[in-house]
Amino acid sequence: MDFNTKALKDSFPALKKSLYFNTGSEGLFPRNTYKVLHRHLNRVFKYGGSHPDYFKFINLYNEKLKLIIEEMGVNYNDTIKVASISEGLNFSFNMFPFKKNDKILLLKNEFKTVVLAAICCVKKYECEIIWADSIEHAQKIITEQKIHAFAVSHVSYIDGKVNDIKGLYSLCKEKDVFFIVDGAQSIGNITWNLKSVVNCSDMYVWTTHKWFLSPRGLAFIIPSQNALQKCSPVCLNYFATKTFETPDNISFTGNISDMSNHANNFNGEIGFVQTYKFIKKKIGFDNALKQNNSNKEYFLKMAKENNIEIKNTDSFLLAFKSSKYTNEQIVDKFYRHGIIIRTIPNTEFVRVSIHIYINRSMINSFFKIWKKIHKIN
């Protein structure tokens, strides 16, 4: 089964130029979003920003957004809207009333913005980070010592491994640990349904710009009742666009000030409404998952034929490496052939996302280029 790629290409101009194997931080810009933005701009020009109905024009999409969120399984009014995962994590950490010497537990290879948000709390409240080598190690630490907060990714950005957040939450509840989940790589990858992630953490942060084909600028936090009771209402006013200095002993590949450049909610909202409608009407959420499964199987088969070892296959995010080139070289070489993949920062791996805009002929092209780059006949 292959989708009508023409509809996808027509709706997402970026797909016309390149073969995308990436759910990185860019997101795609749907063609309809340009059109809607134009309409808005024309109105604003016509009436001026001081027109009393200006904000009604701007908020035109909120009703639709609300309906979508409720259709996905949660009450819109119970969610907190932010501009990105990084901002949501920052917000979640800052909601928690940490005290001096409190302990925050993180995995050593956690995504940098989770680490950054935790480090900000360390600086602000003089608490401490405890580093775990693995999930099993983290569970052991929670059982053996007093931990105040634990943050983890639902789906690992490195190898697509799916963590059992339900099990972890039940341990955290038992030990009174505030549990934050980074859902950046899970909604749209392992599920489209928000019901399945409710009651699995105190703060569940997810975004629309990765697996929902949306431009960046929109993310949500689903807080638990426990979180809402525990966190001071004053913290609700927190708006996480402040930039922080990098502590000396930590190096980040990106720019820390990126965190403040996410306040693009408007495009994000319009984009999400457009992409949700597109997937629902043109593809169907169940079909999308089926398509991804079949593409993943095909990708794995082709990888095996080409002697490439894939790291983990829990989800549609796959990681592997070349025995000949570094991950940066591989990304660069693919880019020269019009194929977009991404390195996994601070590792030797590249990642490939099996997304709904991928079909078998794209996968064939991918391996053809792989062979060419590696000079295999």
Ligand SMILES: Cc1ncc(COP(=O)(O)O)c(C=O)c1O
């Ligand atoms: C696991 C994980 N967390 C957080 C982020 C950052 O998301 P955002 O760009 O919405 O801040 C990413 C982006 O790649 C990610 O993969």
